[in-house]
Amino acid sequence: MPIIQLVFLFFPFVSVFLSVRISNDMDILNHEKTAYFEETAFYNQSWLSRWEAPIKVQCFGNYTVEDKIQVMSMIEDVRNDLGTIPIQLVNDGGNLFIHFEDDLSHFNNSEEFKNQQIPFGYMKPQLNRNHELLQADIYIHPALKGIKKHEVLRHEFCHSLGLMSHSSRAYYTENLLGKIIFSNSSAYDDYKSNQHIPILDQEAIKMLYQSQISLKTSKKEFDRMNRNNFL
Numbered sequence: 001m002p003i004i005q006l007v008f009l010f011f012p013f014v015s016v017f018l019s020v021r022i023s024n025d026m027d028i029l030n031h032e033k034t035a036y037f038e039e040t041a042f043y044n045q046s047w048l049s050r051w052e053a054p055i056k057v058q059c060f061g062n063y064t065v066e067d068k069i070q071v072m073s074m075i076e077d078v079r080n081d082l083g084t085i086p087i088q089l090v091n092d093g094g095n096l097f098i099h100f101e102d103d104l105s106h107f108n109n110s111e112e113f114k115n116q117q118i119p120f121g122y123m124k125p126q127l128n129r130n131h132e133l134l135q136a137d138i139y140i141h142p143a144l145k146g147i148k149k150h151e152v153l154r155h156e157f158c159h160s161l162g163l164m165s166h167s168s169r170a171y172y173t174e175n176l177l178g179k180i181i182f183s184n185s186s187a188y189d190d191y192k193s194n195q196h197i198p199i200l201d202q203e204a205i206k207m208l209y210q211s212q213i214s215l216k217t218s219k220k221e222f223d224r225m226n227r228n229n230f231l
């Protein structure tokens with residue numbers, strides 16, 4: 001059989017198979033991104049918060065070259081998700097502060113975190129009465145090292161952009177604020193080595209910034225409204 005006919009015979013099969021697979025993945029993502037947004041973006045299920053002014057990221061303390069590369073990479077990951085809000089790394093005059101200081105005073109002074117046994121990070125937001133973010137401080141525990149340190153940093157960075165809550169559901173799509181269903185151990189290894197902000201967090205940030213949804217919207221109201229308006 002001439003080669004040209006072989007190609008012709010195989011091509012329809014390959015293209016049908018590909019389109020089915022892509023549409024399944026897209027269906028899962030479309031369903032999961034709205035559910036994930038609802039779980040992570042509403043504070044106490046009653047309101048939203050986001051930056052309405054340029055975001056200026058500033059690092060403090062004993063950060064390494066790798067830490068700075070991770071910060072720059074996170075900024076690039078979300079740059080196109082933030083709609084009209086610009087984001088940049090600055091040396092002073094910042095409003096989103098990442099603290100890599102060696103002292104534990106921030107952790108020990110906080111009643112909430114005093115008895116925590118394991119090293120961790122946390123994010124402290126300052127909001128105005130309209131729930132717009134005016135300042136955010138991310139604290140990274142000095143005992144955190146390597147991959148774990150940067151995973152904590154990416155997690156807190158998502159909080160600092162307005163994804164204030166956590167997700168309790170398990171998702172097939174990779175994310176930083178909830179649980180993930182891994183199809184096999186190599187998918188888990190891929191996740192561990194991924195230095196980027198995952199797709200589900202990026203989609204939630206996009207929905208928060210690009211939909212222009214009012215910050216006074218409650219989760220209940222969001223459910224009532226036609227969700228398709230925000231997709």
Ligand SMILES: [Zn+2]
Pocket residue numbers: 155159166
């Ligand atoms: Zn958290």
